[in-house]
Amino acid sequence: MNAGITVVKIGGNVIDNPDALAAFVKDFSKICGPKILIHGGGKEATRLSAKLGIETKMAGGRRITDRDTLDIVTMVYAGLINKRIVSMLQAAGCNAIGLSGADGNVIRASRRSPLPVDYGYVGDINPENINTKLIKELLSMNLTPVFCAINHDGNGGLLNCNADSVASAVAMACARIAPTNLIFCFEKAGVLRDINDETSVISNITPENYDALIAEGIIDGGMLPKIDNALKAINEGVKSVTIKSSAQLLAVSGTCISR
């Protein structure tokens, strides 16, 4: 495959907002060359759980996926949201194909160890267990895979995975096929020097300036694991990772993490 692959991840700020989703779908369809979309779940699963009287259990700020919750996220992520996005992309002229990890055995996950915390039916992904051959074939057919973060264990069980991790792992697998750029869309313009100033986007993060940005206290909290993941992807062959606003998908914008 000659053309580079673009892997884009979207989360709740796009999925939960019909106007933002419609605008995003239009922009995403315009990306040239082979591309892949990974979506998270948004608030719909929590809302459905509440309506059904299923308690949302958390541990250390993370959702525990018990049997009922697994059914709900499978319905909402792999059914409602995935097919909604795919049908919208089709209408925009992008030949999307929605996939869980079970479909074509494209992503096999391992259930997370129940120690020290049992998160239930939650899976982690090893990029080695991504079916790169199938992804390559689908892209050669001009199809655009749209992954929800529900994967399978190979033994008939489904597992709820973190969509950021799925995006990183898919990008690392794609890097074996062709030069791959990964874009994480979120609600802010990029990684900000000053959290209150949307214009203070840090344009570039490299392994060289990363430590200084941490030492200065500019990057901290929830942004640390995101950048760590991005740097891990870069180390595994991904050409660049960009963190940017979903409303600015096609603009040169955001924070680019590269070597």
Added chain:
Amino acid sequence: MNAGITVVKIGGNVIDNPDALAAFVKDFSKICGPKILIHGGGKEATRLSAKLGIETKMAGGRRITDRDTLDIVTMVYAGLINKRIVSMLQAAGCNAIGLSGADGNVIRASRRSPLPVDYGYVGDINPENINTKLIKELLSMNLTPVFCAINHDGNGGLLNCNADSVASAVAMACARIAPTNLIFCFEKAGVLRDINDETSVISNITPENYDALIAEGIIDGGMLPKIDNALKAINEGVKSVTIKSSAQLLAVSGTCISR
């Protein structure tokens, strides 16, 4: 494609019964050559609607799919049931790929006219609007497409379709690729001469003996549209249509409808 294609449809009697589903999956995986599965919805959508306090509206014995119901069937059919079946097939060694009609634009449906009865978001399928090229490519990749009966209109909307009709239309489309046999699985051993006698299966129905079976009052009621559909599929090039028990998938059994 040299080998014939087998298209199998299952309904609620398999989907709603975990033991029956597990046994069916095992049998289905053993079918040699290219194969396709189409599944209906079973009772899960009705149960979920009831839990959510959404009234199931019927007209002339058929479900009306309003906006809320469309979301529910998309969640249950395209999400929960489709991914459950696909992950079970994967575990049984069958490389299944779950698809709604929106995925890869594989099945485009037209919303049914709101006159004389408005069934809401319900679609009908013209076999001409089945993406035979994609089905052929997936089968050549040794993938087994698993269709839920949720399809798209090409304009970003999803439509709830009748799974029997999807199965017939897919079989007719496949008949253009390779010799195709269609199997409808249901709870009985086949079309019965005597509804109370499971051993009274009519082995063969052809256009020649069909009229006599109707005239004798042996075939009537809900079986008439099924046989009419089967004969239509035969006229459109499908080699045979078999109506049989889901528990007897691999046995020579049931009612075979052919020329």
